[in-house]
Amino acid sequence: MRRIRSWHHAPSAPRFKPPPGAVDAHCHVFGPKAQFPFSPKAKYHPEDAGPDDLFALRDQLGFTRNVIVQASCHGTDNRATLHAIAKSQGRARGIAVVDPDITDADLDELNAAGIRGIRFNFLKRLVDDAPKDQFLVLAERVRRLDWHVVIYFEAELLSELTPFMEAIQTVIVIDHMGRPDVSEGPDGPDMRAFRDFLGNHPNVWTKVSCAERLSKQGPPFNDFVAAVSPLVEAFPDRVLWGSDWPHPNMQDAIPDDGALVDLIPRIAPTPGLQRKLLIDNPMRLYWPAEGLPSQ
Structure with a gap:
């Protein structure tokens, strides 16, 4: 399988300066393949994008911390993610993908290594199987660790997955708002359904990220801003932001990370909203023992 690069070699410096302590709450590492091979089930083989490049x-970009989400190309082998966390000097946490038969002892080891949640992926182009019954068992098992569950799906699955998510008795974080059609605006059917879902489920958070994937207009992503900024205002205590570096499978439209950071004050226009999005909310999930840094 051909190896691909999907990230910018020379991203611009953002005009927006994140507040001290800001967290990039959704990014990945790839390999290095020689040390951490890809899963036999991987749908893509990226070029190496390891922790040194990430940090x-x-x-x-002006961030202080990272949350590293296990990439689907590595399957349930979390060693690349754990390696990056170990190199971060305490400035990274992680989200793992695990086998349903993982032992409690292995979960404890992941917790000690900096993992704070597990991810369930329902994108058929990335995974072959998404067993809801086994996922529910896993979600219940990680409650004792105070972990949360990250769920990735596309907008047309929201209604189908709602009973499944309602059965999960811990915090849920939705990746990229469930990939809505932002071109329809804040009151389009996808965004309206997702806002209603958040309003009815107080344990559900979301990442207001991936303008480069969701926008149909492209830079400067005005359709994304118009659709997403009302959601940030409506749910300021349950939103996170992430760069999605190194932008898996974006090789045909590689985004400029600096330009993505410059979207933050457009979707969270006040210092108070920016602090919640970039500091308060991710710290509550990933570094709760440290408390919140002073303003």
Whole structure:
């Protein structure tokens, strides 16, 4: 399988300066393949994008911490993610993908290594199987660790997955708002359904991220801003932001990470909203023992 690059070699420096302590709450690492091979089930084989590159980008963009989400190309082998967390000097946490038969002892080891949640992926182009019954068992098992569950799906599955999500008795974080059609605006059917869902389920959070995937207009992503900013205003205590670096499978439209950061004040226009989005909310989920940094 051909290896692909989907990230910018020279992203711009953002005009927006994130507040001190800001967290990039959704990013990935790939390999290095020689050390951490890809899953036999991987649907894509990216070029190496390891922790040194991730942390250099973190510093360039003005962030302090990262939340590293296990990439589907690595399957349930979380070693690349754990390696990056170990190299972060306490400035990264992680989201794992695990086998349903994982032992409690292995979960405890992941917790000690900095994992704070598990991810369930329902994108058929990325995974072959998404067993809801086994996922529910896993969600219940990780409650004792105070972990949350990250769920990735596309907008047309929201109604079908609602009973499944209602059965999960812990915090849920939805990746990229369930990939709505933002071109229809804040009152389009996808965004309206998702806002209603959040309003009816107080344990559900979301990442207001991936303008580069969701916008049909492209830069400067005005359709994304118009659709998403009302959601940030309506649910300021349950939103997170992430760069999605190194932008899996975006090789045909590689985004500029600096330009993505410059969207933050457009979807969260006040310092108070920016602090919740970038500091208060991710710290509550990933570094609760440290408390919130002073303003």
